[in-house]
Amino acid sequence: MIIDAKNKKVIAWGTSKLLELYLKHAENPQIAYVLDSNHEKQGAMFNGLETFLPGKLLEESPDEVVVVIFAVSNHAVQSILAALNTYGYALHKNVLLYSDVFYESFSKKMKKKFDIDLHVDTYHFVKSFYLSTKFPIHTTILGSFLLLEIVSKILAKGEEGQSIAEVGAFNCGNALLISQYLTQHRSVPFYIFDSFEGFPELTKYDPQNRGAGDYNIESTYEYIIDNFSFFSKAKIIKGFVPETFSEIDQGEMFSVVFYDCDLYKPALDTFAFFWDRIVPGGYLVIHDYIVEDGGFTGVEKATSEFFSDKNIVVETFWENTMAVIKKPL
8 A cells, every 4th residue: 555646755744543554554654754733742753753843844845745634533634734735735736635545445445345336426525525514523534435335325226214323423514414415315314313412421441531421512502403404304313322212213224324422332222222223234334443442442342242143244444443334134
């Protein structure tokens, strides 16, 4: 896996998990050094690469450099792009997003594992939304891209009575992306679950530096609701799982369920409720499955426990830290 930089110096911006995974899996990463705006990281080593403040770019010629942004959230990427512009760097000229670098290999992997053809127009739709929306998105570009391609494949079948769910939507940026995509294709019922009050009580399998109430965004709830008023098929359900699952009709079936609550117990509750409600050939997509020690490792543990006696394969994608389970036919 080699960045096609035409013999230019490749510089990474962002000491993120994405960069760590890239350096781990790439045969020849070709990264010269890392940029990060955090002053405390200046001079530190990140997986063998020295870290500098962005001003280091003043020593480089923009015509001889390619900067690859390894940031997760869209607001972080937007901020980095704005900073790069002040140094004479621009997207697609001498700046790439990490997803641009991974696109080809990621497409081959999706085809091999799920026989899903990825479409460049879908990628551009995700990328454009990601770079322009004011809504925070904490799913990676390739995470949202994967999710939309799975949804697209399901919609193409034209089968009725199959809903979609996102469990753990936080600021609902990813849910808004899905809702807009559905309006341009075939709209189906889309259930969006979140407490909007932050985490519930954590277990010993969850990060010890987190606690109940973390990521509370209740103050933005009405704003979020207002922005979804245009999507008649989208239903935001406020509260903690599994209690909120009572809003689902007993016989309702799902083609795609996206889990993004980060924690062990909600993962078990989500799998227990939805697995029998996912149609054969449907998908369970799990966010934050690939994490570092001390991170949200409870998600992988819950997945291993719940599916230990079931005939399924958990396919993982380091490019977006996700796992995907296709329900057997």
